Amino acid sequence: MAEQNKRSSSAAENGHAGGKKARANVEVKQEEEEAEEGEMSQEEESAKTGPLVVATAMDDPQIDVRIAVGLLHCHACLLPLKPPVFKCEAAHVVCSGCRGNHGQLCRRAAAYAHCAELDAIVGAAKVACAHAPYGCDSYVVYGAAAEHQRACPCAPCSCPDPGCGFRGSPAALLGHFATDHPWSVTQISYAKPCRLAVPLPRRCHVLVGEDDRAMFLVVSPSPCGVGVGAAVCVACVRANGDDAAAAQYKCKLWVEVPTNSDNMVMMTSKVRSSDLSGGFPAAEQGMFLVVPPELLHEVSGETPILSIRIDRAAPAIAKPTTPRARSLRRLQ
Structure with a gap:
C-alpha cells in the first residue's frame, strides 16, 4: 500500500513538472512569434517611410571628405x-521654399x-x-x-598706409x-570722452575699446575739400563694412x-565701418567734422583739442509682424 502511494506521488510530480515545461515552451514560442511579428512590422513601416536615420552622437569620430558642391545645392534656386530637403519624382533635390517654383522647370x-x-547630411556637413x-x-x-563669413571676427582688413601691403585680421x-x-594706440572707455590732438593729414589716432577690443581710426583725410581747414572722421575697422548691420557704434x-x-x-x-581696402576713409564718403581755419590757427598759438566720445548703438527692435499685417501689405 505504501509502495503504491509512493508511485502515485511520483507520477503526480512528474505530471506537474511536465505541465510546467509545456507551459514554458508555449510561452517561449509566443515570445518568438511576437518578436517575428515586431520585425515584420518594422520592415513594413520601413518600406512605407524609408530607412530610419540614426542620429549621430556628438562624440562620433570626424573625418574630412571631398564632395561635389552641386550635391549640397538646391536644383531650383x-x-x-x-533642412527640410525634398525630392521631386524626377529626383531633383530642392529646398522647402522652392517646391512651388520648381514645377515651372520640371514636368x-x-x-x-x-x-x-x-x-541629416546637409545639417552635419x-x-x-x-x-x-x-x-x-x-x-x-x-x-x-556665408552668414558666418559676413560676421567672422577674423575677416581680413588692410593697412591704409599707401605702399603698405599688410592684410590680416x-x-x-x-x-x-x-x-x-x-x-x-589709445585704449578708451565707451561713453567717456577722450582728448586727442587734431590728426594731421594722412595720419591717424588708433583707438581700442576696452570691453570688446573694437578698433577705431580717427583720421584727417587729404585732400579734405574744405579749403584751408581740416576734416576729421571716424571709422570702425571691420571687414564687410557695407553690411547694413555694421553701424554698431x-x-x-x-x-x-x-x-x-x-x-x-x-x-x-553713427560710426561707419571699413575694411580699409581703399586706404584711409574718405571724408566725402560719410559724416565728418569740419574744423575751420580759425580753430586750427588761433592767434594765441594754442593747439586745438579734439575730443571724442564713442557709445555703443542701441540695437534696432524689429516690430512684430502679424499675418493680418502681411496680408494688408500684399493688397497695397
Whole structure:
C-alpha cells in the first residue's frame, strides 16, 4: 500500500513538472512569434517611410571628405540646401521654399518626398571658414557658411598706409599699427570722452575699446575739400563694412581751444565701418567734422583739442509682424 502511494506521488510530480515545461515552451514560442511579428512590422513601416536615420552622437569620430558642391545645392534656386530637403519624382533635390517654383522647370514635379537622410547630411556637413588663413579655426555648417563669413571676427582688413601691403585680421592689424607705423594706440572707455590732438593729414589716432577690443581710426583725410581747414572722421575697422548691420557704434566729436571755449565745433553721428581696402576713409564718403581755419590757427598759438566720445548703438527692435499685417501689405 505504501509502495503504491509512493508511485502515485511520483507520477503526480512528474505530471506537474511536465505541465510546467509545456507551459514554458508555449510561452517561449509566443515570445518568438511576437518578436517575428515586431520585425515584420518594422520592415513594413520601413518600406512605407524609408530607412530610419540614426542620429549621430556628438562624440562620433570626424573625418574630412571631398564632395561635389552641386550635391549640397538646391536644383531650383542653386543656393546651399538647408533642412527640410525634398525630392521631386524626377529626383531633383530642392529646398522647402522652392517646391512651388520648381514645377515651372520640371514636368515631373507634381509630388515631392521629404528626404530625412539628406536632412541629416546637409545639417552635419561642415566646412572650414574661408578666413582660416587669418586665424579663424571654426568649422561651419555648409548652408550657414556665408552668414558666418559676413560676421567672422577674423575677416581680413588692410593697412591704409599707401605702399603698405599688410592684410590680416583686425587683431593682427592692431599689432601691425603699433609696431610698424608711428601711430598712437589709445585704449578708451565707451561713453567717456577722450582728448586727442587734431590728426594731421594722412595720419591717424588708433583707438581700442576696452570691453570688446573694437578698433577705431580717427583720421584727417587729404585732400579734405574744405579749403584751408581740416576734416576729421571716424571709422570702425571691420571687414564687410557695407553690411547694413555694421553701424554698431555712434560717436560725438568736438574741437575747441582750451582757453577759448566760445569757439567750438561739434558733430554727432553713427560710426561707419571699413575694411580699409581703399586706404584711409574718405571724408566725402560719410559724416565728418569740419574744423575751420580759425580753430586750427588761433592767434594765441594754442593747439586745438579734439575730443571724442564713442557709445555703443542701441540695437534696432524689429516690430512684430502679424499675418493680418502681411496680408494688408500684399493688397497695397
